[in-house]
Amino acid sequence: MKLARLALVMSLGLAVFALAFPAATTTAQxxxxxxxxxxxxxxxxxxxxxxxRDSTGQVLATYNVNQDFNSAEAVGPYVLGEPFQAIAFLDPYQxxxxxQDANIPPDTSTMFYTLSPGAAVPGGQDYAFAYTxxxxxxxxxxxxxxxxxxxxLDGSRTQxxxxxxxxxxxxxxxxGFTDTGEIVLAVMPVGIGGYILFWTYSEVSVLNPATGIATPVPDMSGFSPDGQFFGRVTIDNGQPALEISARDGALMLYPGPVLPEPVQVGGSVTFSPTGRWVAYQVARQDPENEKFWTIVADTQTGQSSVVLEDQAQGYDLAYGHISxxxxxxxxxxxxxxxxxxAIIDVTTNQLLRTATGQFLGYVVGLPNTTGFAASSTAAEQCPxxxxxxxxxxxxxxxxxxxxxxxxxxxxxxGTQIGTQPEGATFYVFSGPECAFNYAWWYLEFDDGTVGYVAEGDFDGYYLEPWQ
Incomplete structure (x- = not known):
């Protein structure tokens, strides 16, 4: 299991309960x-x-990609990779x-710069990525x-x-983004580590990009598609509940189902498109014997139920993430x-089927792969x-x-930490990362030196494959 971020969520002892959650104003389908x-x-x-894939799960086109796509998000037909020094995306048509260069200023002795993960900007054919x-x-x-x-996509950007x-x-x-185009922002620590399961975002605000006004909203683990409701998980005496705060100040608490054993943490709050259903996960927080429960709350009836249990095999969980x-x-x-x-019908709590991989989303309005390049290993080239x-x-x-x-x-x-002579051999950890018109690879040389080296320029290659 690749563990996500963690926050210990303490019970607030709230006495506010609601059995009727106002439906989201949007009906995104x-x-x-x-x-x-x-x-x-x-x-x-x-x-x-x-x-x-099509609706039956049949694979219509497939492209092998590199380590930059450990984290990925669908942006229309394109797939955004995990940005480091550059913006990387898969173009299925090519x-x-x-x-593309993210235009990060070079680090200095007094200032350094960090690029945040990207998110898809909704907007039909005007595809864009948002990052800080x-x-x-x-x-x-x-x-x-x-x-x-x-x-x-053309490499331009706007502040x-x-x-x-x-x-x-x-x-x-x-x-993320709301259905109305507002941007949900959070202030995050840099360099956090440890046994990390869930994260509750703090210092959250909703930005109207047209006015430049960011409105503070409650701490949360997820938000409704219309951006009016914010959810997080609370734990009281080992039992979970879903707390939903509205922008107007209303507060609703949905007690979770009674679990057979106490849990310690919860998160991954995920609203359905209309906001009727809200899924979340809770866990033992025991790295030696982890177990997850996936719970879905029905905001119309106030009822909650477990739709999936996942006991770790060794250190691995099969269903430790809500896609x-x-x-x-x-x-x-x-x-x-x-x-x-696992693909689950929450109206019946039935497992419909299992599928290989992680669901990133739909290509809105596109029913087939007409115009896509033939399936292959995706070619890579830095500008x-x-x-x-x-x-x-x-x-x-x-x-x-x-x-x-x-x-x-x-x-x-960046800063030079050493040199390597011609013929020096190495292991390729990751790359390429594009910056300053070079493709940079993260390497470990046989003498133990670890760092970034440029692959070459149009006059020739500095590095080459070697077995």
Whole structure:
């Protein structure tokens, strides 16, 4: 199991109960004829692939991708990878991974910069990604500042919002978008670690991008599609409840089902498209003997029930992550790393079927893969750099060219930490990361040196595959 983030959620001792939750004003629905996008991890090879499937689960197109897609999100027919120094996305029409510079300023002795995970910007054919770049002073002599951008498929970007975060190791992150185009933001710590299961977002606000006004809202673990309701899980004497706060201040508490044993933590609150159903998960918080329960609350009746139990096998959980809703009555639980997803009808609590991989969403309005490139390993090329020949998980060596060593850096184009001579061999941890017109690979050389090295330029390759 790839563990998500953790927050200990303490019971507030609330005496507010509600058996009738106001339905969301939007009635966002999906067409089952639209293409589905799935991410699959092959545990045998460690390779990730993106699959486009029809409503029956048949795979219509598939593309092998690299480690940059450990985290992924569907953006129309495109799939956004996990950004590091560059924005990476799969273009199925070209059958290739496109890298575009995120324009992160270079680190200095007094300031360093961090790029947040991206999120899809809704908007029909005007596909864009939203992310933040945060400037953090190394000595905290001035406030950290996060800037929110929209990044478009043509490589252009526009600044949307900026927020000062005080003298701290924190950054502003995009949690998601409402159906009306508002942006849900949260302030997150940088560098958090440990045994992490769930996260309750704090310092949450909803930004109207047209006015630039960000309105504070309650701490939460998930929000309704219309952005009017915010949910989090509370634990009281080992038993869970779902707490929902409305923007107007109303507070509703939905007691969970009585579980056969106490739980310690909960989160992953996920509203259905119309807001009638709200799914969440709770866990023992025992890394040696973990167990998850997936619970669904019916906000019309106030009833809650367990729809899935998952006992860890060793350290692995099969269904330790809520993917998303397939429609208003169908919940998908599972992720790419477990290798399996459960598709559940919450009106009957019946398991409809299992599927391989993690459901990323629908390609809105697109029923087939007409115009897509043939299924293959997605080609990769960084802007300004020659086509990459290295692969994560493989070995390589420094090429024999002009007798000069290659520079090893702490970050792409960052501080030099050493050099390696021609013929030096290495293991490829990950890459490429695109920055400053180079493809940078994270390598471990046989002498123990670890760092980033540029693959080459249009005059020749500095590195090459080698067994």
């Amino acid at each position: 999906v067409d089952p004829g639209w293409l589905q996008v799935w991410k699959v991890n092959d545990p045998a090879t460690g390779q990730i692939r993106i699959e486009y 059958g290739s991974i496109v890298y 770049i945060t400037a953090m002073p190394s000595e905290f002599e001035q406030p950290a500042v996060s800037t929110l951008y929209y990044h478009f 949307v919002y900026q927020q000062s975060l005080g003298q701290s190791m924190r950054r502003l992150e995009v949690v 998303r809703w397939m429609d208003d009555n169908t919940l998908v639980v599972g992720d790419a790393w477990s290798g399996s997803s 300004g750099a020659p086509p990459s020949r290295l692969q994560a998980g493989e070995r390589g060596r420094v090429t024999f060219t002009n007798g000069l060593p290659v520079r090893v850096r702490q970050t792409p184009n």
